[in-house]
Amino acid sequence: MPKQKKKCDEAQRKWFEDALERIKKATGARTQVQLAEVLDVRQSSISDAKRRCSIPAEWFLKLYRSHGLDPDWLADGVEPVYINASKAKIPADTILREAPTPYGRMNSRGRVVSVSSVAGAQTESNTWAPQPLEELSIPESFFRPQLQVIRMDSANMEPVIARGAFVGIDQAQKQHPDGDIVAVHFPHQGLMIRRAYLRDGEFLLKADNPQHSDLTIPAEEMAERTLGRVIWVLQNLAPM
Template identity: 40%
Template structure:
């Protein structure tokens, strides 16, 4: 079974619990019981039963992050005791957009230098996504800055396909930049076809150029989806 911390984050997400005190109230247990479970690095089995009975939460989703977040019977299952933010009508949970997964989100700020190995990105938090939005090689990041406004707003969540590194002019890519970390730019082949032009969607940022070998070194992957408030 996954470590306590992973399951604990999914439980908090699904119940809108921000603290141990709030979660203890949801589970009808003492806060010290949560601290004990954390110390043992093990989630008690009765938690899963309580969360299913109270909210209809799928134990497999809580344990592994796979399958639908909620379960249903042939007649349909609607959590009756769930808070308004969780209560919903019975629906078909088998399609790919209904199946959820909790993904790690990373900050874009890091110390990058062309002469050094690529840095590791710092964990920014977690996000629940449709299962179909995740695949091998996809990294979720939180947008930093305003260089791609109005297409990408600050604090938006980005899905970056790190396996898609074949540049097609006009698409948006994530790449490392010295003194900045990971940035987003539209990339175009230049007119002489011997280098690339990097453009921001905001007129406040000047375009830059990169030689093919340097672009290949800095390229992280293509931005394939964006979650943001309008």
Template identity: 40%
Template sequence: MTSFDEVFERIKLSTHTRTQVELADVLDIRQSSISDAKRRNSVPSDWYMKLFEKFGLNPDWLKKGIGPMYLRTEQGYEPLEGPVAGRVFEDSAKFGDPDARNAVVTIHSMQCENGENGERLLKGVGKLSIPQSFAGTHIQVLRVETSGMEPLIHKGAYVGLDSSQKNILSGEIYGVFVPYEGISLKRLFLDAANSRFVMRSENQSHPEQYLPVDKRAESIMGRVAWVLQTL
């Protein structure tokens, strides 16, 4: 199920608003209505209609981040991708192939914040447009902030962590929460004799670390599904 925060971020992106006050003005509603929707974790259906009528925004893109961002432009009903700047629309594109469609996702820092109930919260630090086939409800996008996986994964690269893939397969790369460090990318290997996993970096200057088997559920954030970087 798509969360309120995900839809809210796409609405702000497409309407060029930054605060609840600005968005309330765009939607012609009270700011308290936005707070109520956030508390219920549900976007009212009439918001989608208002955004379509006012900006031509595609409800499916707002809800799920898939398909063209716009269904209607000043030139008529023609699917378009990308935010509007000064109401100048780009040429239309073909949207049949999932790799030709984009999804705007949140980039997260590798540093975690602690929630009210002790859960680990990822901190959003920006936005990234990626192929639709790279996005998904279980994908969390991180910006790599260390050199631990160089030369395989460069510092500054973007990685997609699949949070549904937490069962460890030896030799695969995972995002692992390390106390005092945040999320680290590590290649994991089972050391059954010592009831632990060996965590290795590609960078040989980084020492091996160890993860007790009984700590894996709370420490593994997901398996690395893809990497975007310049060579």
């Protein structure tokens, strides 16, 4: 009697689909035909990989050689995206905004990071410096080389960000698209977490909670006083 082929379980299929999506985003391949051309394989090879929920190791090697991509990121979403960034075809920030993350996966790894107060170490200074309060374990995919985690001490962004929430700020991202949530430093007050909107030569920093007032800051000061962009929030949804 012929041996039956082992079927993929749900977790294996999810892993495969996420990894394949990362490959497509990083190479710009939109169809199976384009993907086969990038990998220099037959379309039937991709169909076979889908049936097995398995990506051949030589694909990762090819993508490293052709695009400089990190096999760990392709397989599990663990940054950095590129080992050899000189071969990058697409900016890493663009890929990370679009590619799925492995949060919640059984084999996801964690990393311990320091958590600072919103006020920082020197409240009277013109620049913000962290004041460590505690440590927090986060999924590896949440980590960034210039990540700063703070503990929210205000209700001004509720219900999106609750008082007491852990807020991840990427200090490498200081652009201000309208509506993005950013962390901006105000001397004597510390970091203010607000949605930023450019209006008539100044930035309007809006609170999501209508009980809290909005702030304004001259556009020419925004870059210097911006710590970074809020990229994730960890908080309890139910009252303790």
